[in-house]
Amino acid sequence: MDDRTPRPAPVSIFRTVMGADFERLHPELRRRFSVGLASGEACTGRGTMHRVWHGRGLVKPFLALGGTRNILVPREGRDVSFTIENVPYADGFARETVTFVRTFDLPGRARRFDAQMVLGPKGDRILDYLGTHQHLASELRFHAESDGSLLIRSGEHRFREGPVDVRVPALIGGEAEVRERFDERTGRFRIRVRVVNRHFGPLFGYEGSFTASYEDVRVRGVRTGLRPVREEARA
Template sequence: MTTTSIFRTVLGADFERLHPQLQRRFSVGLASGEACTGRGVMDRIWHGRAFVKPFLALGATRNILVPRPGRQVPFVIENVPYTDGFGRETVTFVRTFDLPGRPRRFDAQMVLGPKGDRILDYLGTHQHLASDLHLRAEPDGSLLIRSGEHRFREGVVDVRVPELIGATAEVRESFDDAAGLFRIRVRVVNRYFGPLFGYEGSFEASYTDVRACGVRPGLRPVREEARA
């Protein structure tokens, strides 16, 4: 177990440049003993051109991306630390969007890379997709997260997702002092086809003692991937 959060480990001294509310939120981990739950509203969930819809629908079968657009969509994000089956500290990033018809989830689990210089982001219920995340504290105290290349892993298969069908995600999270809310904006873009998917909204955060509350059923992935 790290003596600090996986996010502070990667950012190092730059962690102190984050807004104090972001510092607390990204201090969740086994060392702090805290989990964070955000509840709020997505002002909009948007999709790119029509041809991306089948890919979004396919991803939704494993809780990757969100297959339907919407406005003023209530959502919850759960960041809960635990030790996975390979002994690694893991923090969940499970987002549930209360869309008409039935809720949709976008699941991710984050672990510290082997050298402690990056976050590895496993996507979906079966962790078939993985990507390095690059974190940066911005001058305004916000946190910018950019994804690197994606890899697909299943059984003996371990291949890089080609740029033609892959995408880069950019996440910006900040804290609005006037409103007392966290702001989040996500854009997923393909190099050749442009914007594919995204959302933006705001939320309030609450913190719980993970040692007392544990990890609720259904939050952990169905399958875990060892390869980093």
């Protein structure tokens, strides 16, 4: 076989769920969302969130509670140093998992917003398990925009603990929207995240930019503290 023959790109959980739509993404986004066990690559993004914000006073107790399990961020800030770690591994149920662990270096104390993404059992959706104990789970929909950017929207949220498996009521739940694009002028990824409650309005969000570096998963491994304390089997 000619070594110059193009080889098919590794199939990540994101490429699987997006299908042909994946090819419409900007090449740098395609590489970032090709991280996985097939590619053998992990991705680390480092940059600055120009704004980390949250909603009115009514939502602060919920953000504070979520912050105890690395769900959302209960503090605000500007020009906040930011790291996102996307590392693939096989979880305790032999499912390919990709971490989305975001660290915000806020004054006084760094805050984390943890998520682990898993391909749904039918291969048609991504399951987003939130926090250190995966008590919250949401379905994510991925879509390539006409300019090559990526739009991610969350669906129904479920709370799971022991025998409990219930839908989170819309009154207290949040709908997330993530927009990520690659800025060729600066060579940086630009991201904007908004979590909104349909009754109370905006809950939490951040926006900024970062650069990405890639590492061999076999060399890097999964550092201590990156995986959740508890894993949830229910899809």
